[in-house]
Amino acid sequence: MERVESHASFGGRQEVWRHASTSTGTEMRFGIYLPAQALAGEKCPVLYWLSGLTCTEQNFITKAGAQEHAARHGLIVVAPDTSPRGEAVANDPAYDLGQGAGFYVNATQAPWAPHFRMQDYVAQELPALVEQHFPASAARSISGHSMGGHGALVTALRHPGRYRSVSAFSPIVAPSQVPWGQKALTAYLGADRASWAAWDAVELVKGASERLPLLIDQGDADEFLAGQLQPHLLQAACHAAGHPLTLRLQPGYDHSYYFIASFLGEHFAHHAQALRG
Amino acid sequence: MERVESHASFGGRQEVWRHASTSTGTEMRFGIYLPAQALAGEKCPVLYWLSGLTCTEQNFITKAGAQEHAARHGLIVVAPDTSPRGEAVANDPAYDLGQGAGFYVNATQAPWAPHFRMQDYVAQELPALVEQHFPASAARSISGHSMGGHGALVTALRHPGRYRSVSAFSPIVAPSQVPWGQKALTAYLGADRASWAAWDAVELVKGASERLPLLIDQGDADEFLAGQLQPHLLQAACHAAGHPLTLRLQPGYDHSYYFIASFLGEHFAHHAQALRG
Numbered sequence: 001m002e003r004v005e006s007h008a009s010f011g012g013r014q015e016v017w018r019h020a021s022t023s024t025g026t027e028m029r030f031g032i033y034l035p036a037q038a039l040a041g042e043k044c045p046v047l048y049w050l051s052g053l054t055c056t057e058q059n060f061i062t063k064a065g066a067q068e069h070a071a072r073h074g075l076i077v078v079a080p081d082t083s084p085r086g087e088a089v090a091n092d093p094a095y096d097l098g099q100g101a102g103f104y105v106n107a108t109q110a111p112w113a114p115h116f117r118m119q120d121y122v123a124q125e126l127p128a129l130v131e132q133h134f135p136a137s138a139a140r141s142i143s144g145h146s147m148g149g150h151g152a153l154v155t156a157l158r159h160p161g162r163y164r165s166v167s168a169f170s171p172i173v174a175p176s177q178v179p180w181g182q183k184a185l186t187a188y189l190g191a192d193r194a195s196w197a198a199w200d201a202v203e204l205v206k207g208a209s210e211r212l213p214l215l216i217d218q219g220d221a222d223e224f225l226a227g228q229l230q231p232h233l234l235q236a237a238c239h240a241a242g243h244p245l246t247l248r249l250q251p252g253y254d255h256s257y258y259f260i261a262s263f264l265g266e267h268f269a270h271h272a273q274a275l276r277g
Numbered sequence: 278m279e280r281v282e283s284h285a286s287f288g289g290r291q292e293v294w295r296h297a298s299t300s301t302g303t304e305m306r307f308g309i310y311l312p313a314q315a316l317a318g319e320k321c322p323v324l325y326w327l328s329g330l331t332c333t334e335q336n337f338i339t340k341a342g343a344q345e346h347a348a349r350h351g352l353i354v355v356a357p358d359t360s361p362r363g364e365a366v367a368n369d370p371a372y373d374l375g376q377g378a379g380f381y382v383n384a385t386q387a388p389w390a391p392h393f394r395m396q397d398y399v400a401q402e403l404p405a406l407v408e409q410h411f412p413a414s415a416a417r418s419i420s421g422h423s424m425g426g427h428g429a430l431v432t433a434l435r436h437p438g439r440y441r442s443v444s445a446f447s448p449i450v451a452p453s454q455v456p457w458g459q460k461a462l463t464a465y466l467g468a469d470r471a472s473w474a475a476w477d478a479v480e481l482v483k484g485a486s487e488r489l490p491l492l493i494d495q496g497d498a499d500e501f502l503a504g505q506l507q508p509h510l511l512q513a514a515c516h517a518a519g520h521p522l523t524l525r526l527q528p529g530y531d532h533s534y535y536f537i538a539s540f541l542g543e544h545f546a547h548h549a550q551a552l553r554g
Contacts, residue, residue, distance in 0.1 A: 007530075007531055007533050007535035007536070008496070008498065008527075008529040008530040008531065008535065008536065008539070009535040009536075009538070009539055010538075010539045011539075014535050062339070062340050062534070063339050063340065065342035065345065065538065067535070067538065067539075068342065068538070068542075219285070221285065250285075251285075252285040253284075253285040254284055254285065256284050257339070258284035258285065258286040258291050258344070259284070259285065259286075261286070261287075261342065261344065261345070262285070262286055262287045262288075262344075265345075
């Protein structure tokens with residue numbers, strides 16, 4: 001574990017750490033915001049944020065305005081990179097596969113299987129690391145954007161009892177049914193669609209043993225809404241399964257961090273209520 | 278005038294425009310946040326933001342979290358690029374001279390004089406453009422960071438009555454006395470130091486006809502504090518001249534946008550009080 005950045009921010013500190021990951025077999029980086037309470041040694045709840053395609057650990061910590069909300073609610077916020085990286089790691093020239101596009105799954109197919117184990121990383125290794133090395137309690141929530149919204153929903157649905165709350169911005173809710181997801185799941189898991197269901201929020205809500213309410217914000221001017229995101233598929237699945245969902249279509253908003261920043265305060269309030277309420 | 282970006286943000290819109298500048302003889306870009314009141318056609322006051330070395334119009338609009346504050350106070354926020362740019366424009370390989378480092382002066386020396394007229398641009402052309410093309414009132418304030426903090430102080434001090442309020446983060450207060458400033462002023466204005474005084478806040482407060490209060494935040498862990506910024510020089514000049522100054526040393530904060538974001542809300546409140554109070 002090595003700290004590579006540390007900045008005072010809203011009375012706490014925004015840091016970036018790198019470490020050798022046992023899940024991915026590579027160096028991984030994550031951003032972590034430590035509110036003043038954590039700096040004083042008080043154990044604080046943790047909100048995990050999963051970013052979207054092409055992002056690193058930098059996008060969320062520089063563009064979302066999260067620190068103000070984290071400081072106000074006394075939350076630690078952890079934002080990992082979106083995939084393993086490096087010359088020894090498989091890649092693809094497209095922006096939506098390989099490095100920067102891990103989709104938060106455990107890959108089973110060549111050439112991805114050796115390093116692309118992002119689900120193990122975000123659900124197991126990273127929380128264990130955070131709770132060992134920082135003043136973090138075991139109270140966890142999870143959120144994310146686009147590919148990371150998919151990651152947040154799937155990670156929470158796959159681990160009943162692990163998270164107190166979950167939310168997403170512009171998530172890929174049905175990767176089995178849209179181009180981004182079909183390309184990634186075929187590459188990482190193979191052509192057998194039966195293996196995809198365990199990584200698809202629309203499929204997972206059908207058999208969810210825990211009825212963790214889902215909070216989703218989606219801009220109605222999002223260029224990826226009709227082709228890649230299709231939140232109505234999750235709405236129909238939740239309705240059929242009796243799974244609680246709050247899906248808010250935000251008029252005029254696009255897919256950018258300007259959208260995330262506009263509603264992030266409300267997501268923090270939602271998570272803080274579950275984590276500290 | 279062509280709009281090159283437009284994003285819904287906190288009930289308003291964050292836009293980026295480009296236009297042919299008569300001041301610089303180049304294309305210039307600026308970011309503009311239009312709060313909901315402006316979108317509804319109400320004339321709103323304008324806060325101008327001048328960025329620091331290496332920045333474009335993007336840094337402030339993506340990293341500072343300004344939109345939330347602008348929306349709350351009903352302010353338009355205009356953030357121009359930091360210099361003329363392009364293959365036909367003089368440049369220097371160093372990060373602190375030439376493109377991205379205009380220092381908000383009107384250059385008199387070759388090869389800079391033809392295009393590096395950033396003072397005319399930010400003080401005259403840009404406000405006229407904004408007040409003509411957007412629902413902007415003539416109530417103006419100005420702020421900035423580092424080189425842009427210098428720009429904000431100097432522009433306000435050179436134009437008594439033009440701005441309702443001025444503030445700065447980590448400004449270069451005495452360019453005549455520090456390496457960044459000495460290099461830039463020598464290049465843009467020539468070796469005769471007499472010509473520098475009109476572009477140096479410490480010199481300008483000595484003869485200021487308007488006692489516009491200066492609000493400055495400075496991190497005490499800023500790596501440039503001792504070598505380039507030296508706010509005590511402005512403190513001494515203001516004390517000697519009887520010029521009102523609020524200089525706040527913020528413990529633990531560095532030179533980054535994490536610092537700016539942490540205190541930007543207080544600067545917006547200061548400017549909103551002057552613009553709408």
